[in-house]
Amino acid sequence: MTISTTKKLIGATLAAGVIIALAGCGQAPTSKPGGSDKPVDSKFKPCIVSDDGGWNDRSFNQSAKEGLDKITKELGVKSLELQSDSADQYGPNLEQLVSSGCTYIITVGFNLSADTIKSAKANPKINYAIIDDLADGDQDGKPDAPNIKPLLFDTVQAAYLGGYAAASWSHEAGVDKVGTFGGLQIPPVTIFMDGFVQGVAKYNEDKGTDVKSVGWDVAKQTGSMTGGFAANDTAKQTAQAILDQGVDVLLPVGGPIYQSAGAAIKAQNKGTLLMGVDSDLAVADTSVASMTLVSIQKNIGEAVSSAVKDAAEGKIDTTPYVGTLENGGVGLSSFHEFESKLPKGLLDELKKLQEDIISGKIKVTSVSSPKA
Template identity: 65%
Template structure:
């Protein structure tokens, strides 16, 4: 069962036909006689626990927070939002959420899986949702606690389109080299890299191209990783290692590490472009808009919004939600200022590929897909 999307997401240009701050702990919600929220939601307390990277990561944490904030505003409640500075904060923040009386606890990211399951098993009357993870830590194919709803995304589908676009851009320039790097090597990161590389393969197949991918090999599942999600010297050096291969498009996958990739691009003095992940990076961070070709997006905000509103209305459903191109859970952003410079016909080609993926004519086979 999927979450009903309540708002259409921003999309690509119509010509393509494509669907293109740390917050302190809040107090318990109080009744607002002027609120239009349903009466049963007034005693509802939603909570959000971040992964590393912070609420202002321009990526998955920020997107989750935006979804929670929008749901809370619509419901007329005040959420508790707990930021994790490191993995040592995961269990502690989950305990805090429970002690504060949270009715729904949403955890942001694969790395919070163990802490989420442990908390859910200990608190069967609390509803939980987790982003980018199945909450299946014993790998038996089922969620480990009956009160946890996985919110996962088949990002390889949108990344396939992104890889095709990157290859087309590089081929047009005569460079024929693109690259990628990740934060931690976990499925929610590697799935982007798989789709990206497979999209490049599709371009080469369709156009008799010779575009190479650096930083990731789908078959061996080996590539360039920073080891975390911080924008630091290690991330910059990792990005530089990929740039040194001569790529003119690079995909950094891992929240704030895009800042390190941007710094490495600036130091290189080359005209390399970057791609965003999770959110529309060009729109989220104007400082990198001039080097961001396109972003591979996940509708984390919508998934969190829908799960929160459903739980507030007593309609919490632990059945997993899987975001796809078909239900608009994943997509490409607009190409913004680069649209006029794209190879002729590329937008139509991307629209056709998207429809073929939706129809099942093309299957994007990533070992990291949900």
């Protein structure tokens, strides 16, 4: 598959007052959704299985399904979607997709890696894609089955911008303290937290300030976790523990757990703001739009759409796709209603930071960054 030069924008232009996800050459799938270059095989059947959190998580599962729904409508093909409500459903769900005649199977998330590898090895004529994992159980640097395409995202880059923005907001408000917590301690979660904390540190370095970040220690790779992606009492209590430390910006990383964070913020009623992950949370869930400062996005839906379209046209390439700031695979959303309230010069500072990350002048990485 050739390298895509399609420019994918997350957000809008700086002239409109938001951050532009500067685009460039990347490892994106070749084709864009739209008119098919070739007739689609009548037997082509793309399918998808979720991680827990469900299709309405306003996050990674929902983004992936929306990407599949979009391209299947454009291609005029039928798909099958199965939701996993717990880890013990991953294997059976994959078996059901295989027995249902699926020819391209997408698994959503790091947690499905072992079951995806097992299914792909047992069904070499079926093509697979997995989101947020290299499917590299034997740690040799490549997928364990030749029929798996990893769809990866170097989210630390966008999270770095998010951390910088959070620190700027908090310092302007005179609070000087922000926080984060996660669902499961897995790379697709901790990569957000690494970037967020590093971005706060960059703001302090640039401004001579001392904005504190609580909830995650990058060096020790330890911090506050709920143990899952469910929006439950545990998630609310975890959020409350961070809020009790006096933060005024909170980044929950783990699908629906943002709902618990939002409930804790509303109960506290001190004007603390949320930050979203994966999708543009202010758009995905308007009930929290008034408290969502900005979202750190992964363009999962576009990656899924492009990979499925390629497969439909017989362009099977299992070279890992890695979403970056450069190719538009990750980026910040609009600040929406908070744009007019941002600290003076922040948008220009974020634009310059993004340019420096893309050029390599600023090195932003995480122990959880994709190794592909």
